[in-house]
Amino acid sequence: MNANAHDSIRAVQWHGDYLSLLDQRKLPAQSVWIECRNASDVTMAIKDLAVRGAPAIGIAAAWGVVLAARGGEPLPAAMAMLRAARPTAVNLMWALDRMKSRLDLGANAAALQAEAQAIQDEDLAANRRMGEFGAALITPGSGVMTHCNTGSLATAGFGTALGVIRAGVSAGRIAQVFAGETRPWLQGARLTMWELVNDGIPARLVADSAASHLMKSGAVQWVVVGADRIAANGDTANKIGTYQLAIAARHHGVKFMVVAPSTTVDMATADGDDIEIELREATELLSMSGTRTVVEGADAWNPVFDVTPAALIDALVTERGVIEHPDQAKMQAVFGG
CATH class of the missing domain: 3.40.50.10470 (Translation initiation factor eif-2b; domain 2)
Known part of the structure; x- marks a missing residue:
């Protein structure tokens, strides 16, 4: 089996200093990308269903923590805000707990970025x-x-x-x-x-x-x-x-x-x-x-x-x-x- 066959879409993309999300509310009529530059932007994207699907929500939330760290936001408050965005999908809580574990070990913004990337890469491999x-x-x-x-x-x-x-x-x-x-x-x-x-x-x-x-x-x-x-x-x-x-x-x-x-x-x-x-x-x-x-x-x-x-x-x-x-x-x- 060719693993790349019938597989051309990536809807969650990290661009070094911001997160880009394909707005799923606009499809299929329009392909509109949302730029998230802080944890609040990511929270709203999750809450408003611009990004949806349990794994994608967790991945987006992990990048939200990275954005909060890069922007000097209080991380406990940012993670609490992200956690409250949707209540049912456990992936959201899992991803945030994983990011918190890294933070508790003294991770800086670069280490948190590496962790978020690992979460995303591991999801693709698991799929x-x-x-x-x-x-x-x-x-x-x-x-x-x-x-x-x-x-x-x-x-x-x-x-x-x-x-x-x-x-x-x-x-x-x-x-x-x-x-x-x-x-x-x-x-x-x-x-x-x-x-x-x-x-x-x-x-x-x-x-x-x-x-x-x-x-x-x-x-x-x-x-x-x-x-x-x-x-x-x-x-x-x-x-x-x-x-x-x-x-x-x-x-x-x-x-x-x-x-x-x-x-x-x-x-x-x-x-x-x-x-x-x-x-x-x-x-x-x-x-x-x-x-x-x-x-x-x-x-x-x-x-x-x-x-x-x-x-x-x-x-x-x-x-x-x-x-x-x-x-x-x-x-x-x-x-x-």
């Missing part, structure tokens, strides 16, 4: 390994469905679930990809389809509500998704709508794969019930691109993640390998805790 592990599970000629965006836009590059898809296409194992639109921010429609088309991967967009019908047709053999937090028993928090895909997959005999780096595993969280689910503003459901689409006076409930029980997961793929049918004992054997 390539996960791609190989996950693709090996897929029978040649298969159809695969994915949800939300888990590609280069959400990581250092290559992607987690989309990395498996990139590797699977390169190896001739995946013949067709189906991407769910992913309401309300349409990450699948706007971002995943942009990546797939950009890298020449055969793909079709489907409405979120068409997923069960698609599985019934026999066109899909695997659902492959990412994760924002994985609990000690294998329960997995991911973009809202993932849980119902897992239920539909089990009913139709379709395999369900979760792909995420080991940094997404939180062995301190016992199970999915202990994962904080982020609630965002109702206006995100009531409007489209700033235009109100629902009658005035209407309200909405807008959780942006849900939890898929481990019992519905056929394979959990990290850079450490594949865990089939994850449970607490299997998780502990691989990740300790």
Whole structure:
């Protein structure tokens, strides 16, 4: 397999004295880059979803610490601000804890920069390994469905679930990809389809509500998704709508794969019930691109993640390998805790 095939996008870029982020709110209509020159800029980019995806959030936060150090900002306050930007993705907290560990050992701005670069480089390497592990599970000629965006836009590059898809296409194992639109921010429609088309991967967009019908047709053999937090028993928090895909997959005999780096595993969280689910503003459901689409006076409930029980997961793929049918004992054997 050519590891560079179908892989041309890098959305988080360090330029020596500032961080450049491809604004994911503007895609696919515009490719707009945001220049972040301090920790506050990075915090706002994370909070406002200009940068999103658990690994990318963690990487951006690490660079936010570097910017704070270079600018002489009080680092404890900067890290607290970055930590509060999003509550569900454990990668954010992990990256900040790693940067704090270096700081506690007396690291200066240059050493913090080296650490942030290491976090980014390690993520890309992990994604390539996960791609190989996950693709090996897929029978040649298969159809695969994915949800939300888990590609280069959400990581250092290559992607987690989309990395498996990139590797699977390169190896001739995946013949067709189906991407769910992913309401309300349409990450699948706007971002995943942009990546797939950009890298020449055969793909079709489907409405979120068409997923069960698609599985019934026999066109899909695997659902492959990412994760924002994985609990000690294998329960997995991911973009809202993932849980119902897992239920539909089990009913139709379709395999369900979760792909995420080991940094997404939180062995301190016992199970999915202990994962904080982020609630965002109702206006995100009531409007489209700033235009109100629902009658005035209407309200909405807008959780942006849900939890898929481990019992519905056929394979959990990290850079450490594949865990089939994850449970607490299997998780502990691989990740300790």
